[in-house]
Amino acid sequence: MKNMKHLKIILFLTMSIQIMAQETLGTLTLTPIVFDENSAHEQVSPRVKNLLKNKMRRVASKYGFSSGVVQDRHIMFPDIQVITKDVIPSAPPKVSMEIEFTFYIADHDTRTIYTSESFILLGVGATETKAYNNALSKINADNQKFKDFMLEGKEKIVSYYNTHCDLIIKNAQTKARIGKEALALSLLTRIPSDCNVCYEKAMDETIGIYKRLEDKLCQQNFAKAQSIWATDQTYNGARRIEPYLSKILPSSTCYRSTQTLVNDMISTIKEKENKEWAYRMKRESEEYNLRKMQMELSYDVAMEEAKNQPEIIYRSSWWW
Helix, strand or coil: HHHHHHHHHHHHHHCCEECCCEEECCEEEEEECCCCCCCCCCCCCCHHHHHHHHHHHHHHHHHCCCCCCCCEEEEEEEECCCEEEECCCCCEEEEEEEEEEEEEEEEECCCCEEEEEEEEEEECCCCHHHHHHHHHHHCCCCCCCCCCCHHHHHHHHHHHHHHHHHHHHHHHHHHHHHHHHHHHHHHHHHHCCCCCHHHHHHHHHHHHHHHHHHHHHHHHHHHHHHHHHHCCHHHHHHHHHHHHHCCCCCCCCHHHHHHHHHHHHHHHHHHHHCCCCCCCCCCCCCCHHHHHHHHHHHHHHHHEEEEHCCCCCCHHHCCC
């Protein structure tokens, strides 16, 4: 029981770091998306798309959302309609654009739009990009319309997790059973703490899955270390093995086997090459080091999982 409690504490410390940039445990996540395919995509430059994403990130943060580089199922995206565009005959000439920005909060997986709000803004600048920027600068996150829009989206996302809690947990359990522990953890740790009961259920479920993942990665790294040592029992071979050993956590089931291998490597190198190779194994009592190692493990796993996720598809194939 004590070990389980210790593991749960470590898990909370571990998963609360920045898993893929800004995403954090128990925080509502909302991924800003600007589709390549837009009703005005010919006019929207990459710089304008970045301006839009940054604006949405700031607004999302203001209303309690975390937005990271990993695509979450809940997204915020704009639709842009240029109503009028004129060139003002000044010195130098300026571009004047009346633009309608419609923002949506939606569920990417179910193609469900939770809420939307439109703003018609006038932008003026030396170029179209600067005109867009000028218009975007007029979007006030404190505007009551925007506030209502964000709070409604937040309420519906929380409602989604509360309504589908058991299904999400069951899905994560299924992923873990077929060896997709990283994906299972990703599903569970995205459940926000706002969903009190569901959040607690998910955190309890993550303990066993995380332990399985930790032991699985331990075996993989230990096998790689053994393979290298079997063919290269030299000081250089030992140095090649170090990166794999450093990923093996003291709480892993194969940790003792790793210690045995390290002792054999030390004595072999001393006997054959008369060299000192001192690889200091991490001890579980070194709590700071253990936390740091588990954080690095979680980050590496999340990075690898992100690479395997499909990129978001074009809007026109499923929004409208």
